Amino acid sequence: MELHDVWFVLIAVLWTGYFFLEGFDFGIGVLTKLLARDRSERRVLINTIGPVWDGNEVWLLSAGGATFAAFPEWYATLFSGFYLPLLLILICLIVRGVAFEYRVKRPEERWQRNWEHAIFWCSLLPAFLWGVAFGNIVRGVQIDAHKEYVGSVLDLLNPYALLGGLVTLTLFTFHGAVFASLKTLGGIRERARRTATVLGLVTAVLAVVFLGWTQLDKGDTASLVAMAVAVVALVAGLVMNHRGREGWSFAFSGVTIVAAVAMLFLTLFPNVMPSSLNESWNLTVSNASSSAYTLKIMTWCAGIATPIVMLYQGWTYWVFRKRIGTQHIADAH
Structure with a gap:
């Protein structure tokens, strides 16, 4: 295996780790409006990711x-062609x-409510846009012979x-709802489990259609295995959630994300960004990579x-592993 192949795998691992960790992070942000009934419950949800959200973003960096x-x-091609969605x-x-x-810098309800709106929308939009971005990467975009994206933003908004x-x-x-049921106590925990059931069923339908479309269009045996693992893990996560086994449910929802991302990268390889104009203009692991010496130093x-980094982040999750509830939230001043 060449070093550029190794680094393709490593980058796939980094994106997988990011989506696994930031996935429930984004999910909690969305659930602050869908799950919490009052300010105390919103504080509980935010506090479940308070010690770890910034560490999760290290994987993106x-x-x-x-x-x-x-x-x-x-x-260069990705960040210039996808400039507007990535900027957003x-x-x-x-x-x-x-x-x-x-x-939390000021106690006024309006101040806190406005920042909570920001948490909701700034969790929902990236969660949606990352899927749009990777969908276009796998599907292929308009790249010319000079390795430049020549399409428009509207071309990225395909079905x-x-x-x-x-x-x-x-x-x-x-994933966030399962994490909430794993990390909280009381009524919010029970509602998180019920919400996870509904969300899991909706996700299952959408994921089967999307992954099946991907498999039919670009898949092979390896990607088919990854798709099967993703579907089975999602079903297992739903079953464990129904049985109240939150730890197992969270593990299976994580496996679903890992397998789904793995499938996308398996269908992509050896390309890193296919051209929809001409296959000979595809960006591949060989023609888009740095020199062998650079890759060696990076390795x-x-x-x-x-x-x-992984040991430190694992230690952080261990320290803040206990459940929290509204009884742990101090009264507002």
Whole structure:
């Protein structure tokens, strides 16, 4: 296996980790409006991800940085062609981070309510737009012989990509509902389980259509296996949620995300960004990668730094592993 193949796999792992962790993070943000009944319950939901949300975004920074260094042609075409949707995602992530920090700076209800609106919308939009972006990457976009995107923003809003956006939105929200049932106590825990059941059923329908479409269009045996794992894991997650086994349900919802993302990357390889105009203009792991020496240096750096980051993040989740409820929320001043 060549180093550019290794780095394609590593980037796939980084995106998988990001969607697994930030997935329930986005889901909790959406559920602050769908699940919580009052300000105290919204505070409970926000506090479940309060210690970890910024650490989850490290995976996005790592994925973007690795793409820039390992596949500069892919990075350039992706970020120039998808400039507006990626800029919107970036703005949402910035506003969302500010909302988490500034929401508690003043006690007025209007102040906190406005920041809670920001948390909701800045969780919902990225959850949808990431699916649209990856749907277009897998489907292929208008790339010319100079490796430049020549389409428009409206070309990105095709039925396949929009369906991908709905899948990621519902899947992340389902993942978040299961996480909420795992991390909370009392009535909000029970409502989270019921909400997860509804969201899981909707996700199952959308995911089967989207993954089946992907398999028929670009799939092979490996992607078919990944699709089967994703579907079985989603069903198992629903069963475990119904039985009140929140830990197992969360694990299976995570496996669903991992398998679904793996399927997309399996259908993509050896391309990193197919051209819908001419197959010979596809960006591949070989023609879009950096030099072998650059990839070698990156491999050494990643081999040293990645385990340290993962150990630290795992320790963070262990420290903040206990459930919380409204009884743990101090009265507002």
